[in-house]
Each structure stands twice: as C-alpha cells, then as structure tokens.
Amino acid sequence: MSLIFRLAGPGSRLGPQILRQNCTRMLNAVRPVTMKCEPAVPDKNESHDERNMRIGRPQSPHLSIYKPQLTALLSITHRATGMALSAYVIALGYSAVSLQLPLDHYIEQLKLMQIGAGPVFALKFLVAFPLSYHFFNGIRHLLWDTARFLSIKEVYATGYAMLAVSTVGAIVLSGMS
Missing domain, CATH: 1.20.1300.10 (Fumarate reductase/succinate dehydrogenase, transmembrane subunit)
Structure with missing residues (x-):
C-alpha cells in the first residue's frame, strides 16, 4: 500500500500514469449487477418435521445410532x-x-x-x-x-x-x- 502512495505522490512523474492504467483495468473487470426486489412470502404454518418431510430430508437418528x-x-x-x-x-x-x-x-x-x-x-x-x-x-x-x-x-x-x-x-x- 505504501508503494502505491509513493508512486502516486506529488514528486512522482510515473506514479499517476501507472495508477490510472491499473484503475481503468480494474473498472473494466467489474460487471454491473442489478437486484430484483420481491415481497416476502409468509411462512407456512408447518412444523419442523412437516417441512423436512415435504422437502424430502431424512429424520436424524440422534442417540439411537450410538453405542452407549x-x-x-x-x-x-x-x-x-x-x-x-x-x-x-x-x-x-x-x-x-x-x-x-x-x-x-x-x-x-x-x-x-x-x-x-x-x-x-x-x-x-x-x-x-x-x-x-x-x-x-x-x-x-x-x-x-x-x-x-x-x-x-x-x-x-x-x-x-x-x-x-x-x-x-x-x-x-x-x-x-
């Protein structure tokens, strides 16, 4: 970071030119992104188990799979x-x-x-x-x-x-x- 400031400093002739070239390259690499806003959908009144069954998640066996x-x-x-x-x-x-x-x-x-x-x-x-x-x-x-x-x-x-x-x-x- 200090090298960039030294190159762009007031007494440097080469610094501002290098910075200008690198900044334009970086700006050209960034692509614009747009976001689409939608209203929030209220959650269904379903329990955790009902939701897992609906989306096909298996029930965790919890303690029954472990040896005491x-x-x-x-x-x-x-x-x-x-x-x-x-x-x-x-x-x-x-x-x-x-x-x-x-x-x-x-x-x-x-x-x-x-x-x-x-x-x-x-x-x-x-x-x-x-x-x-x-x-x-x-x-x-x-x-x-x-x-x-x-x-x-x-x-x-x-x-x-x-x-x-x-x-x-x-x-x-x-x-x-």
Missing part, C-alpha cells in the same frame, strides 16, 4: 444422583417442618413393623448409593480439575474404580444400623 459409552452413562448418573440428593434434602426439610412427631418416632415405627433384613438392606442401599456415588465421582472430577487422569484409558479406569468404590461404600453405609 461409559463416560456418558457416568455423567448422566452423576446428574441423576445429584437430583436424588436434592430430593432427599427437600423431603427431610419438609418432613421436619410438617410432621407432628420427630423423625426418630417414625424410624422406630418402621423397626416395630419387623420387616425382613433383606428388604431393609435393599431400601438402605437405594438411599445410600446416590450419596456414595455422587461423593466419589465428585472426587474423580476434582482430580480431573488438577489435570490428572485425563487420557481415555485413565478416564475409563477411574470410572470403573469409582463404580466399585461407590458400590462398596453404599454397602458399608447400608450395613450400619
């Missing part, structure tokens, strides 16, 4: 256990405010019903597993935040280890009286 992966399943489960823990807190808070007697009374009533050890253990496990899973998976995520265990092989290894540790932790919590 451990990483996706663990991520979904982490979110689900977080929601379950939130539900626990809400239910316990609501019961503390609305129940006539303290929560200990209702626990004693369950013990007096003499439900078998198997169903009680299963119920305790269903309550303890979300806590155990969310806790240990949270530790796994904290390790990722320190840039550790981020290769695919390590992600899968820590995923399986976390599942084992959280299951054992839930069993231990369920065995407590």
Whole structure:
C-alpha cells in the first residue's frame, strides 16, 4: 500500500500514469449487477418435521445410532444422583417442618413393623448409593480439575474404580444400623 502512495505522490512523474492504467483495468473487470426486489412470502404454518418431510430430508437418528459409552452413562448418573440428593434434602426439610412427631418416632415405627433384613438392606442401599456415588465421582472430577487422569484409558479406569468404590461404600453405609 505504501508503494502505491509513493508512486502516486506529488514528486512522482510515473506514479499517476501507472495508477490510472491499473484503475481503468480494474473498472473494466467489474460487471454491473442489478437486484430484483420481491415481497416476502409468509411462512407456512408447518412444523419442523412437516417441512423436512415435504422437502424430502431424512429424520436424524440422534442417540439411537450410538453405542452407549461409559463416560456418558457416568455423567448422566452423576446428574441423576445429584437430583436424588436434592430430593432427599427437600423431603427431610419438609418432613421436619410438617410432621407432628420427630423423625426418630417414625424410624422406630418402621423397626416395630419387623420387616425382613433383606428388604431393609435393599431400601438402605437405594438411599445410600446416590450419596456414595455422587461423593466419589465428585472426587474423580476434582482430580480431573488438577489435570490428572485425563487420557481415555485413565478416564475409563477411574470410572470403573469409582463404580466399585461407590458400590462398596453404599454397602458399608447400608450395613450400619
């Protein structure tokens, strides 16, 4: 750009002539274009799927074509256990405010019903597993935040280890009286 200005500068005899020749060549290379204005056509009241069917686009298979992966399943489960823990807190808070007697009374009533050890253990496990899973998976995520265990092989290894540790932790919590 500075070369063009130097050639076209006030002290240059050759510059203006070169610029004039190049500009006329460029102007001759440009062709005129005209635009035709038409009023906008209102869209039809059809859904996205109806439009795609009308113009012949296939429906995307979305998740049905993918093989379930451990990483996706663990991520979904982490979110689900977080929601379950939130539900626990809400239910316990609501019961503390609305129940006539303290929560200990209702626990004693369950013990007096003499439900078998198997169903009680299963119920305790269903309550303890979300806590155990969310806790240990949270530790796994904290390790990722320190840039550790981020290769695919390590992600899968820590995923399986976390599942084992959280299951054992839930069993231990369920065995407590």
